[in-house]
Amino acid sequence: MTSAVKRVRTVGDREATAVKLLDASLKHSFDPQVDVAWNEPWQEDTFFLPEELSTLYGTDLWQRMSRAHRIELSRCELANNLAFGIWVETLFVQMLARHALSWDPASNHLRYALTEIGDETRHSTMFSRTVEKLQRGPYRFNVADRFATDLLRAFSTEPLAFVAVLFVEEMFDALQRIGMRDETIQPLCRQTFRIHVVEEARHMRFARDELFRVIPTLSRAYREALAAAVAYGIGLVVRSTKTPEMYAEAGLDVAEAVRAARSNPHAHEVIQRSVDHFIPVYRELGLITPASRLIWRAQGLTV
Numbered sequence: 001m002t003s004a005v006k007r008v009r010t011v012g013d014r015e016a017t018a019v020k021l022l023d024a025s026l027k028h029s030f031d032p033q034v035d036v037a038w039n040e041p042w043q044e045d046t047f048f049l050p051e052e053l054s055t056l057y058g059t060d061l062w063q064r065m066s067r068a069h070r071i072e073l074s075r076c077e078l079a080n081n082l083a084f085g086i087w088v089e090t091l092f093v094q095m096l097a098r099h100a101l102s103w104d105p106a107s108n109h110l111r112y113a114l115t116e117i118g119d120e121t122r123h124s125t126m127f128s129r130t131v132e133k134l135q136r137g138p139y140r141f142n143v144a145d146r147f148a149t150d151l152l153r154a155f156s157t158e159p160l161a162f163v164a165v166l167f168v169e170e171m172f173d174a175l176q177r178i179g180m181r182d183e184t185i186q187p188l189c190r191q192t193f194r195i196h197v198v199e200e201a202r203h204m205r206f207a208r209d210e211l212f213r214v215i216p217t218l219s220r221a222y223r224e225a226l227a228a229a230v231a232y233g234i235g236l237v238v239r240s241t242k243t244p245e246m247y248a249e250a251g252l253d254v255a256e257a258v259r260a261a262r263s264n265p266h267a268h269e270v271i272q273r274s275v276d277h278f279i280p281v282y283r284e285l286g287l288i289t290p291a292s293r294l295i296w297r298a299q300g301l302t303v
């Protein structure tokens with residue numbers, strides 16, 4: 001066992017965590033079918049995402065865009081991000097359901113996993129209704145990334161599934177917290193972000209506690225593989241925010257927009273900040289290794 005593993009914190013047992021999370025689910029759950037004002041029309045002259053979360057915010061291209069054009073881009077970017085959310089949540093549901101098959105059928109641990117699957121199906125239904133209301137998209141995601149997630153779905157192990165779920169949830173959480181507090185954006189968008197942030201806090205606790213139990217029992221080679229998977233996965237999430245068809249529908253020159261987004265220091269800083277927020281836990285878990293740092297660095301991120 002390496003020194004990185006020895007420092008791992010102690011968490012309660014599986015049943016204790018699951019009981020707490022089932023209780024929290026009972027107290028703080030939403031039904032987006034009734035808790036979101038779907039029939040309210042979109043507000044005029046209002047952003048769909050905080051401006052500073054746009055992939056083009058602060059670029060020369062952004063400076064040349066009118067306010068109306070920026071709002072249109074934020075509408076397309078939200079449709080893109082929510083479609084990505086549906087993709088990854090559906091993937092999580094598949095992985096969780098598959099692994100839960102081998103758990104004790106009478107356990108709180110299993111019942112919480114089923115509760116989480118229920119949360120995710122409500123979230124993806126909420127995202128789908130929002131995308132429909134936005135009347136933008138769908139846009140195709142990177143083919144290689146789709147293939148990578150097909151592999152993940154087919155061959156995931158429990159630790160890999162929890163590692164993948166946790167960092168995507170952490171990244172979305174950091175960005176949606178900004179959105180839910182921004183009073184200048186569409187109220188419907190703020191409400192969906194709020195619902196998601198509240199319910200995802202439990203999912204992150206579930207994955208985090210499980211990883212603190214399981215990672216110390218894994219071999220060094222296994223941990224290295226997980227560390228590489230997280231580093232690669234970050235690249236996948238970042239690429240998903242810059243879908244070329246999204247810029248085309250927003251009426252931009254695709255090549256110019258993709259180039260501007262890729263070299264946008266502000267967008268890069270937004271990602272780095274959300275990474276900074278969750279990386280201490282991954283470091284504590286021993287999932288930031290010298291080898292994985294090279295992958296992080298190749299993607300322009302410091303950990």
Ligand SMILES: [Fe+2]
Pocket residue numbers: 089119120123124196200
């Ligand atoms: Fe979710």
Ligand SMILES: [Fe+2]
Pocket residue numbers: 120169200203
């Ligand atoms: Fe979740």
